[in-house]
Amino acid sequence: MTSSTSAASAASAAPAVTSVDEVLALVRARGGRATPSRRILLEVLFESSDHRSVEDLACEVQARAPEVHLSTIYRNVEELERLGVIAHTHLGHGPATYQLATIAHSHLVCERCGRRIEAPEELFADLARAAAERYGFSIDPRHFAILGRCADCAQEARDVAGGGG
Amino acid sequence: MTSSTSAASAASAAPAVTSVDEVLALVRARGGRATPSRRILLEVLFESSDHRSVEDLACEVQARAPEVHLSTIYRNVEELERLGVIAHTHLGHGPATYQLATIAHSHLVCERCGRRIEAPEELFADLARAAAERYGFSIDPRHFAILGRCADCAQEARDVAGGGG
DNA sequence: TTCGATGCAAATAGTTTGCATTCTA
């Protein structure tokens, strides 16, 4: 095992699951059951490259199996997160979003226009090091969004505020 | 041009209000009114050094004026935020928290035990610089929490996971 | 006197829970 992993993935020994069947095997291995709704949810997750809200996921799952209930999705994402297969992120306000742990990354989110920019993990290298050194704190950049202003909105704000000198 | 201000305070030209009366004057100046509920809310905010949820604030306000309604607090924090007097932060899950803009700072929040560590703005200097250089993005560290594991919980996780290796 | 602010109730969004039923292992 390459144990010099970044702060983001140090916490749990997440197996590198790469297919729906592997995850379902993992579910069974821990005493859980491979149900249709779980399989479909996983299919949707594996086909998504972006962060998805539970409602979002529910829509896609229900397109294939209309009887699957929202609460089932909630229970399943919770379970899949416990297994380390997916991770959630809080994007400022609004619902939590989920994505495969293997492709998890943080986002820069503009508080004004809502624009999202994918942030590679290395962007947090310095912060991770400083937090660890000073407070012993292991940051997990996948689980929070960096809020602020995107280039355009920051420029607009500057135009307004700086007009009079 | 002193454009090398920190990312956190660049966006709005926030007047350095330091007392309840100054804020109320500011409220009046923009056409608003100095009401008892606003005064009390401001008193509570000026006496708080920590981040407070709206419900939290409501409890303290209502201790002095029981008739003040929760929705009034919501409307007032919104107004005070627009004025740049207070700022909000999203602490992972749970309600948004508010604090005076002058003492606003970010927090490291443990996702496991909920512990909060105050993070000085300089901790984000490198991240702010990198985000600005690469994406033109101005981060606002006051408005989001850095999630992860505190020293104790990270250690526990290591004990559990690393037992065999 | 005017219109911004409030109290209250009800709506809304996001999420969780209790329980009888269904279905995997």
Add this chain to the structure above:
DNA sequence: TAGAATGCAAACTATTTGCATCGAA
């Protein structure tokens, strides 16, 4: 068969909104 998972409804938390009334300026 056992008990994990589901569907459904209802509770719950956080927040917003409509509206008649109140009160600051």
